[in-house]
Each structure stands twice: as C-alpha cells, then as structure tokens.
Amino acid sequence: MQRLEDIRKEYSRTSLDVKNVSADPIEQFNIWFNEAMSAGVPEPNAMSLATVGSDHRPSCRIVLLKGVENNQFVFYTNYQSHKGKDLDNNPFCALTFFWPELERQVRIEGSVTRVDDYRSETYFQSRPVGSQIGAWSSPQSSVIGNREILEERVQQISKRFEGATKLPKPKQWGGFQVAPYMIEFWQGRQSRLHDRIVFTLADGAWGTHRLAP
Numbered sequence: 001m002q003r004l005e006d007i008r009k010e011y012s013r014t015s016l017d018v019k020n021v022s023a024d025p026i027e028q029f030n031i032w033f034n035e036a037m038s039a040g041v042p043e044p045n046a047m048s049l050a051t052v053g054s055d056h057r058p059s060c061r062i063v064l065l066k067g068v069e070n071n072q073f074v075f076y077t078n079y080q081s082h083k084g085k086d087l088d089n090n091p092f093c094a095l096t097f098f099w100p101e102l103e104r105q106v107r108i109e110g111s112v113t114r115v116d117d118y119r120s121e122t123y124f125q126s127r128p129v130g131s132q133i134g135a136w137s138s139p140q141s142s143v144i145g146n147r148e149i150l151e152e153r154v155q156q157i158s159k160r161f162e163g164a165t166k167l168p169k170p171k172q173w174g175g176f177q178v179a180p181y182m183i184e185f186w187q188g189r190q191s192r193l194h195d196r197i198v199f200t201l202a203d204g205a206w207g208t209h210r211l212a213p
Helices: 024-040 082-089 117-124 129-137 149-158
Strands: 046-052 059-065 067-069 070-077 092-099 105-116 174-185 195-202 203-212
Touching: 024 067, 024 174, 046 070, 046 082, 059 070, 059 082, 070 082, 070 105, 070 117, 117 149, 117 174, 129 149
Parallel strands: none
Antiparallel strands: 046 059, 046 092, 067 070, 070 174, 092 105, 105 174, 174 195, 195 203
C-alpha cells in the first residue's frame, strides 16, 4: 500500500499568465467552466462552500452551482439548514471549484444575499418532481431518529401533491447569491510552482495580480 506522504502528482498540462486571462474574472470563470464541461469533468458545478457560524467556527461542504447571474454565483438550499443559518447570521462565504482533469481550481470569496422568491420558485419548479418532494420532506441538518422518518414524510408529501408536476416552493427553501470580491485562478505546474492569478475588487474595479505558489 502506498504511504500517504508519498502520494503526489506532477502537474504539467498547461500554464496561466496575466496577459492570457480576461480582464473580467466572471468571463474568465465562464471560459474555464465551459472548458471543464467540454473535457467531461464529472459534476463540474460541484463546489465547496465554506461558512462561519455565530459560534465563529468554520464549516465546509459540497454544493452545486446553479447559475452565474448578474455577476453572482447562485446555489439553492434549505434556509433552515446549517449552511443556511450560517449565511443568514454571517453573510460571507468562500467557494472552491477543483477540476483535476484540467489541473485547475478556482477560489472565490464574497458577500451573500438571498435570491428573490420568484427566481427561487421558478428554479424549484424546474427540478424533477422527486427532488421537489425531497425538499418538502427533509428537515435538512436536523437530527432524525432513522431513515424511515424521511420515507414516511415522502409518502405524505407525495399523497398531498398527488398528480402535480410543479409543487409550490417551501417557504424555508430558496437560493443564495454570492457577489465576489476575490476570485483566484489556479493552474497546476511542475515542482509545485503553480500559476496563481488573483482578481480583487476595489472601488468597483477589478485589479489583477500574480501570487507566489
């Protein structure tokens, strides 16, 4: 068995330079995201979401990006979940995308607001019916005694909305949008001398810098 400390990979796919990236980091993100999709990266919209709760302790989990709208990164969740409560109490977060097939990652830091109910409901009703029922059924992040409790709730909600293809959005469910003030593009290079280009927002304008690896 390979020892943990011996696990390593050399990155040599390509390079990244300030002169080769868009002056708009959102546009640059879209370029990389489309390249990740074209390369067949599994779940290219999967991203880690880091939040800090009222106890000042960080928490991190994987969620799915569901849109880049008005220069903001959008995802959806239960507002009563751990992350939902964190973001309501402390409306700042960090996101990270990792696309190992392209030897790339993108880090984002930004402020967070809720998506309006109309947009949230429009997206909610575009989901498969099973996912809509699941959102109604799960008290996300709450302690439950067993899985049978969830299955019973699914049966109850299914019966309540029997035959419907579009359920009303639960009040506790909706979107968050992240307005970035920092976006870093990371391209793996050999000998751990990775390329890092960071965009920072100041006075409404993006500045660009190279960071040491």
